[in-house]
Amino acid sequence: MNIDEKVKYLMQGTEYGDQHMAHAMAIELKDRLIEAEQSGWPLKIYCGYDPRTTDLHIGHTVTMRKLRQFQELGHEVTFVIGTYTSLIGDPSDKDKLRPQLTPDEVLENARTYAEQAYRVLDREKTIIRYNAEWLSQLSFADLIKLASNFTIQQFLTRENFRIRWDNNEPIHLHELFYSLMQGYDAHVLETDVQVGGTDQLFNIMTASRKIMSYYGQKPNIGIILDILPGTDGEVKMSKSLGNHIPLNTTPEDMFGKVMSIPDKAMPKYAKLATSWQTDTVNEFCEALNKGSIHPRDAKMKLAFEIVSIFYSQKEAEEAKMHFITLFQKGDIPENIPTYELDQPKLLLDILVDVGLIDSKNQGRRLIEQNGIKFNGVIVADFNAEVNAKGLIQVGKRKFLRVLKG
RNA sequence: GGACGGUUACCCAAGUGGACAACGGGGACUGACUGUAAAUCAGUUGGCAGAGGCCUUCGGAGGUUCGAAUCCUUCACCGUCCA
Numbered sequence: 001m002n003i004d005e006k007v008k009y010l011m012q013g014t015e016y017g018d019q020h021m022a023h024a025m026a027i028e029l030k031d032r033l034i035e036a037e038q039s040g041w042p043l044k045i046y047c048g049y050d051p052r053t054t055d056l057h058i059g060h061t062v063t064m065r066k067l068r069q070f071q072e073l074g075h076e077v078t079f080v081i082g083t084y085t086s087l088i089g090d091p092s093d094k095d096k097l098r099p100q101l102t103p104d105e106v107l108e109n110a111r112t113y114a115e116q117a118y119r120v121l122d123r124e125k126t127i128i129r130y131n132a133e134w135l136s137q138l139s140f141a142d143l144i145k146l147a148s149n150f151t152i153q154q155f156l157t158r159e160n161f162r163i164r165w166d167n168n169e170p171i172h173l174h175e176l177f178y179s180l181m182q183g184y185d186a187h188v189l190e191t192d193v194q195v196g197g198t199d200q201l202f203n204i205m206t207a208s209r210k211i212m213s214y215y216g217q218k219p220n221i222g223i224i225l226d227i228l229p230g231t232d233g234e235v236k237m238s239k240s241l242g243n244h245i246p247l248n249t250t251p252e253d254m255f256g257k258v259m260s261i262p263d264k265a266m267p268k269y270a271k272l273a274t275s276w277q278t279d280t281v282n283e284f285c286e287a288l289n290k291g292s293i294h295p296r297d298a299k300m301k302l303a304f305e306i307v308s309i310f311y312s313q314k315e316a317e318e319a320k321m322h323f324i325t326l327f328q329k330g331d332i333p334e335n336i337p338t339y340e341l342d343q344p345k346l347l348l349d350i351l352v353d354v355g356l357i358d359s360k361n362q363g364r365r366l367i368e369q370n371g372i373k374f375n376g377v378i379v380a381d382f383n384a385e386v387n388a389k390g391l392i393q394v395g396k397r398k399f400l401r402v403l404k405g
Numbered sequence: 406g407g408a409c410g411g412u413u414a415c416c417c418a419a420g421u422g423g424a425c426a427a428c429g430g431g432g433a434c435u436g437a438c439u440g441u442a443a444a445u446c447a448g449u450u451g452g453c454a455g456a457g458g459c460c461u462u463c464g465g466a467g468g469u470u471c472g473a474a475u476c477c478u479u480c481a482c483c484g485u486c487c488a
Contacts, residue, residue: 232432242432260442296440327441365449369435383455395435397442
């Protein structure tokens with residue numbers, strides 16, 4: 001790759017909401033890449049993650065993949081775990097009733113974070129740092145000095161604060177500190193490039209750059225990445241919204257979840273969630289536009305790619321076969337839970353027993369809707385009894401094999 | 406400290422004494438169709454029950470009433486504004 005190709009590669013998937021800013025960042029990045037080449041010193045890249053839960057999802061990996069790209073080009077990546085910020089708790093999620101984390105919990109989460117992150121990042125080349133290391137050392141006086149770089153107006157022009165201000169919703173004072181802490185992280189790490197999602201635009205582009213300038217450093221370059229939508233294709237992927245694709249799941253589930261995204265979300269997934277090169281991504285999107293690739297096949301390709309990032313190619317292949325068998329052909333999957341029947345029993349009771357349905361009323365509704373089959377025959381009677389072995393199917397996806405005990 | 410406003414099912418949100426198991430939207434589920442678990446259309450979305458009957462639910466507790474999600478008292482929590 002020549003220098004321009006590198007810039008293009010590293011800027012792929014970025015979203016600044018402003019052409020000028022994007023252009024300025026690309027130029028700064030190019031300059032700094034040239035500097036690095038000439039000096040022989042790699043650039044320092046960092047991105048921070050708050051270990052609030054143990055579950056990382058594909059949305060988290062967007063920035064990690066970007067870090068990985070920098071690693072591939074020989075730069076130094078620091079994975080910052082926000083042990084200090086998590087202890088305080090992110091106030092923007094206050095309504096979610098998140099319990100205050102203890103230091104032990106944070107450390108435990110942090111450990112699993114790093115492990116999961118290595119599915120994307122190069123373990124050998126990744127530096128892990130905890131921001132409590134330096135943030136806990138700051139005095140009140142330090143904080144005042146940091147804060148004096150900013151005006152309330154600067155914060156209030158930020159969209160999410162602006163909206164809340166206009167709606168008379170609370171904005172807590174310490175929410176403003178988040179930006180300061182993040183800026184201080186960048187300062188301590190002497191960062192050249194900071195990676196983050198568009199929700200971090202202010203923290204990276206304003207707060208970090210200002211604070212670094214204040215300390216006489218060259219302000220970091222912001223690589224601001226577009227936000228990956230969840231499986232609904234609309235809003236940001238997040239566990240609390242239930243539209244996430246967790247990393248800790250089976251290959252089959254991950255494959256299926258990718259297949260369930262709406263067609264229109266495919267370009268973003270291609271851009272943000274795969275390890276494809278810029279050209280491949282562009283070709284993919286173009287083929288979709290022209291209709292030269294079948295949308296279903298395109299999505300399969302996406303699903304295969306994404307699953308093989310986190311598992312092996314072989315497992316991705318198996319997940320694909322599983323999907324084709326179960327959904328495309330409508331066949332029966334291989335691994336079906338079984339139920340030992342020792343005496344005749346009401347079908348609905350069995351299903352409630354094993355938790356395939358929540359209540360008998362729910363089962364009755366399913367029967368009304370032709371949603372339950374026994375050995376391939378639609379069950380029509382609420383009081384149907386099972387007294388022989390066979391296969392129960394609930395909806396399209398749930399099965400239970402009844403064995404005679 | 407003061408003045409208001411709020412707390413309804415998985416989520417958002419209507420409902421201000423009887424027609425409320427509770428409008429509407431989202432989500433989820435089922436079916437049809439398809440290109441897949443996409444899109445679209447239709448239906449379902451408290452529990453129990455050999456059917457229209459019973460039980461539980463509208464922040465908690467108590468009360469008024471033949472009857473309350475709706476009125477009163479009190480407690481808890483949340484929010485905005487003025488200090």
